[in-house]
Amino acid sequence: MGGDVGRLRAAVVGTGLIGGSILLRLHEAGLRVVGWDPDPATRAAGRRRGLTFPDDLADAVRDRDVVFLGGPLPSLPQTLLTVAGLTDDRCVVTDVGSTKAAVAEFAGAHGLTGRFVPGHPMAGAERAGLTAALAGLFVDAAWVLCPSVDGLGPFRSLVGLVVDVFHAHAVPMSPGVHDSVVALSSHVPHLLAGSLAGAAADSAVRDAVVRLAAGSFRDGTRVATTPARRTADMLLANRAQVLRQLAEVRAALDGLAEAVRADDLPTLVDRYERAAAVRRPRPESAPPVRREFALDGDPADELAFVRSIGESGGHLTGCTVAGGRVTYTGVRPADAPA
Structure with a gap:
């Protein structure tokens, strides 16, 4: 996944409050996005709102560049396995569940860490379902991403989506932290x-x-x-x-x-x-943090850096890949370790 964000083909599987809000924002931003939900009434409600909701999950995720997985926490591992089997290795998959260690371990056990990046948008409401979804739910919200050492490519692309499309704060962390x-x-x-x-x-x-x-x-x-x-x-x-x-x-x-x-x-x-x-809010660093890494360099160094941003209370404000290098920008509390 990469290039012009507007050309990306996306799918959202599980369209409750969080998944539905992701779907609405991607649709609003002009991306080619498809929704799917196991509940036929939810699919029908989505169609009435002018959204694309096929009945077959395979039709929803076919030829997608990125798939967001919603739904109840206990269902996420099996949904990940199913969607991975219906998409090719170029398709980036992420989830929105509120715990990360278990699904990250599951992905590792099934050889999916190179294309699956556990995620958690830290936004919500007391109401549930697609009817409660809001396209602007994630503006200025923290959106945690938990890349693995072999999943930095998908992670970089997701940072761009989180920051540029959802206008959220990309917060990298390890699943355990x-x-x-x-x-x-x-x-x-x-x-x-x-x-x-x-x-x-x-x-x-x-x-x-x-x-x-x-x-x-x-x-x-x-x-x-x-x-x-x-x-x-x-x-x-x-x-x-x-x-x-x-x-x-x-x-x-x-x-x-x-x-x-x-x-x-x-x-x-x-x-x-x-x-x-x-x-009381902690003052953020000024000027912003900026680091470059060679794409063919040691991925462990890049992973350690991005995790250090999120785990110190900061967030990424951008990620650019060009000329064989990746450049990150971000902010962290002024009193955080460098």
Whole structure:
């Protein structure tokens, strides 16, 4: 895959909220894009919106340059295997699942790492399905990509799509680091939201809580309205990391509770000041980071560099291949290691 983005032929398999939003944006951008979903009603709804939705999966992915895989997390490995069998080796495949280590390991076991790049656009909403999809959902959102050492070619092409078509931030990471990060930034918050909303639901003063709920309760329980099966699949798919990070959160919560119990004002103030600092944006580097690599050079060096950008809190702003070299531009927090 490469060349003029506008000439790319794309397919989106699984057109729920994320897949549907990808489909809408690619269609809006003028790419030749086809959608497919296992649900006949979804395919019919897509056609009514002027989108191409064949009934046969093979017809949807035939002769495509890039295929995005959506759908429930447990279905992604088999969908990857099926789509790989229906496309040739030039077709780049990526997914949008919220955990990465398991699908990356599956791809490695089936010899697909040279054309499959695990991905995770970090955007969403509580509603689900194609009817909830938005073409602009990914603007300024982080879009994680997890290239392998033999998949840097497809990765470079996907960076171009993520940045130039979706206007998102391309964030390279290893699959393991991704799963650790999202456990604390996304998955544990779903547990906390569920526990807080669940406690309110079981409370003797439930109706009064709902009536008087202020911004802190609404913000803290917002993701509890995410479709329950989607949340459960996400938590179980990243179980080890979720439980590890939850133990850290429990320790922090226990520390706050102990300070309240001990009437310890200084400790409470200190802990909340430290917590507030995490919410403040870190200044990005200026001028932007820029690195070149020879296409016939050591791919391990290139892989280490791009991962270092994402894993230090930065993102790529561009990727250009010309004259036997690849040039990356990006930004990272000013206080991140060079």
